[in-house]
Amino acid sequence: MMNHHLLLIIHLMSATFWVGGHLILVASYLPRAIKEKNQNYILNYEKKFEPIGMLSLILLVLSGILMAYKYGVTIEHWFEFATPIEKIVSTKLLLLFATLLFALSAQFKVLPKLNNNIKYLPEMTLHILCVTIIGITMLILGSFVRFGGY
Numbered sequence: 001m002m003n004h005h006l007l008l009i010i011h012l013m014s015a016t017f018w019v020g021g022h023l024i025l026v027a028s029y030l031p032r033a034i035k036e037k038n039q040n041y042i043l044n045y046e047k048k049f050e051p052i053g054m055l056s057l058i059l060l061v062l063s064g065i066l067m068a069y070k071y072g073v074t075i076e077h078w079f080e081f082a083t084p085i086e087k088i089v090s091t092k093l094l095l096l097f098a099t100l101l102f103a104l105s106a107q108f109k110v111l112p113k114l115n116n117n118i119k120y121l122p123e124m125t126l127h128i129l130c131v132t133i134i135g136i137t138m139l140i141l142g143s144f145v146r147f148g149g150y
């Protein structure tokens with residue numbers, strides 16, 4: 001079984017890429033796209049970030065679940081909201097599910113329309129902001145584990 005510290009490093013590196021990648025989008029490309037009314041800033045960045053983003057999200061889930069198992073939070077205890085660390089893991093799994101819904105909606109509903117119509121930029125902006133805020137929330141939730149959970 002993989003060492004907990006190694007899993008944590010993989011988890012933190014992936015969190016850096018996932019949250020950092022979205023912050024670059026929010027702080028840099030999104031404002032530029034809005035200002036210049038040109039969605040290509042977002043579309044081009046999205047295309048480049050996608051492989052890194054997907055890999056980091058997959059690694060976050062795998063390393064997160066393996067670490068949860070090392071804390072005794074196995075699948076039969078998920079969503080019980082009974083013990084401090086299990087509460088964190090269960091909340092993170094719910095937020096992960098929300099992230100997947102936003103990602104699917106962006107990929108199949110919003111992005112194809114945004115491709116040739118700037119009027120979908122506000123809808124895309126909402127998706128980007130939600131995924132970014134959820135990512136930051138998951139990062140903050142994770143930091144509670146070392147204090148024994150909540």
Ligand code: HEM
Pocket residue numbers: 008011012015018019060061063064065067068071089092093096134135136138139140141142143144145146
């Ligand atoms: C966007 C997704 C995620 C982000 C940004 C994220 C971020 C973080 C961060 C920053 C920590 C803090 C580690 C520390 O305090 O040293 C952490 C810890 C942790 N995360 Fe995540 N995480 C994500 C997803 C998940 C998922 C899906 C799970 C499992 C269901 C999970 C389970 C854990 C566990 C168990 C810890 C505690 C590790 C420890 O301190 O031993 N995380 N996470």
